Amino acid sequence: MAEENNEQKPRDNSHRRRYPRYRRPHNKTVDPSPETAALETTEGEETPVAVSEPAEQQQQPRQQQPRQQQPRQQPQQPAQQAQQRVDYSVVIPLFNEEESLRDLSEQLKVVLTRLGGRYEIIFIDDGSTDNSFRVLRDLHFKNKRIKVISFRRNYGKSAALMVGFQKAQGDFVITMDADLQDDPAEIPNLVKQLRAGFDVVSGWKKKRNDPITKTVPSKFFNFVTSMATGIKIHDFNCGLKAYRKEVTKSVNVYGELHRYIPALAHWLGFRIGEVPVQHRPRKFGKSKFGAGRLFKGGLDLLTVLFTTRYMTRPLHFFGVWGMISAMAGFFLDAYLAVEWMLGRTALSNRPLFIVGLILIIVGVQFVSLGLLGEMITKGQNSEKEYSIREVLK
Numbered sequence: 001m002a003e004e005n006n007e008q009k010p011r012d013n014s015h016r017r018r019y020p021r022y023r024r025p026h027n028k029t030v031d032p033s034p035e036t037a038a039l040e041t042t043e044g045e046e047t048p049v050a051v052s053e054p055a056e057q058q059q060q061p062r063q064q065q066p067r068q069q070q071p072r073q074q075p076q077q078p079a080q081q082a083q084q085r086v087d088y089s090v091v092i093p094l095f096n097e098e099e100s101l102r103d104l105s106e107q108l109k110v111v112l113t114r115l116g117g118r119y120e121i122i123f124i125d126d127g128s129t130d131n132s133f134r135v136l137r138d139l140h141f142k143n144k145r146i147k148v149i150s151f152r153r154n155y156g157k158s159a160a161l162m163v164g165f166q167k168a169q170g171d172f173v174i175t176m177d178a179d180l181q182d183d184p185a186e187i188p189n190l191v192k193q194l195r196a197g198f199d200v201v202s203g204w205k206k207k208r209n210d211p212i213t214k215t216v217p218s219k220f221f222n223f224v225t226s227m228a229t230g231i232k233i234h235d236f237n238c239g240l241k242a243y244r245k246e247v248t249k250s251v252n253v254y255g256e257l258h259r260y261i262p263a264l265a266h267w268l269g270f271r272i273g274e275v276p277v278q279h280r281p282r283k284f285g286k287s288k289f290g291a292g293r294l295f296k297g298g299l300d301l302l303t304v305l306f307t308t309r310y311m312t313r314p315l316h317f318f319g320v321w322g323m324i325s326a327m328a329g330f331f332l333d334a335y336l337a338v339e340w341m342l343g344r345t346a347l348s349n350r351p352l353f354i355v356g357l358i359l360i361i362v363g364v365q366f367v368s369l370g371l372l373g374e375m376i377t378k379g380q381n382s383e384k385e386y387s388i389r390e391v392l393k
Contacts, residue, residue, distance in 0.1 A: 087117030089170030093160030190242035198273035314373030326363025
């Protein structure tokens with residue numbers, strides 16, 4: 001009996017339902033393909049279930065298939081970049097010149113086409129009250145190389161030139177007036193001088209077709225300006241000038257300083273040249289500048305001299321005049337003091353003694369003003385910008 005009890009009887013598992021041994025993984029799906037159905041067995045055998053790979057692994061072979069990539073945009077060749085570069089920019093400020101604009105644009109088109117290269121013509125309408133802007137708009141629709149900038153009111157020639165310089169993209173920038181007195185045929189001569197090494201080339205109206213009321217004051221103004229600035233050119237007022245692009249991006253023109261652009265460029269270290277140009281008589285309208293510009297030009301000359309020579313050293317300007325005034329007053333009062341000590345005169349009836357005291361006080365004030373200017377300059381110009389021609393690295 002013990003032996004019979006020790007024998008192990010086979011367990012009867014018939015009461016259990018036969019389920020698949022392997023459970024379906026949570027991240028796996030049943031492959032419904034015909035191959036899975038063929039793997040099914042009879043009731044007495046275990047039924048294996050074919051398990052498919054995860055969805056990420058199913059899509060992996062598709063990702064490895066070569067895709068048709070869109071062709072990348074090739075970088076522009078140097079030849080294409082050269083075609084987009086502008087060689088010449090003509091900047092023309094104007095005020096009420098509707099009669100001359102069409103003729104001027106045609107002449108410029110002929111000259112610039114012969115010169116070769118890409119060009120642009122920038123008209124700056126300085127608040128004209130006639131039909132100038134309407135004419136410019138028609139010219140722009142016919143020729144996209146003509147660009148127009150219109151001011152809401154009249155700001156002056158300096159403001160118009162400054163905006164034109166900012167918008168100009170050409171390597172060489174030419175400025176001229178819109179009254180047809182400046183001949184566009186002179187542009188190649190100006191550009192030739194720029195290519196020869198100059199940075200600014202100013203036109204010289206050697207034979208001027210203007211009344212004597214304009215020619216005589218202009219000659220006096222040019223003589224004084226040349227002596228004061230040290231630039232040996234004959235005509236600062238000529239509107240026909242040519243610049244390298246670096247000059248137009250460096251000078252700061254405001255107020256009425258357009259007459260002194262050569263002087264401003266000279267003090268920045270640029271080379272200045274001059275070429276005689278043809279000056280034609282005025283065909284339409286009348287001049288927009290009166291005799292008052294002579295006095296304004298004198299004040300602007302003082303501005304140019306101070307901002308270019310003494311902007312970083314104001315004591316040299318105010319100190320010189322202060323020392324002269326103080327020394328004159330000192331010697332004058334010293335002479336009168338000696339006369340008083342010798343009994344030759346009385347100071348109570350000598351107004352010259354009061355004049356000497358005033359000169360001394362004014363001299364001290366000038367020197368003090370120069371010292372204050374030096375202190376302000378030292379605080380503001382801690383990082384001074386200089387005009388650099390070239391850097392070699």
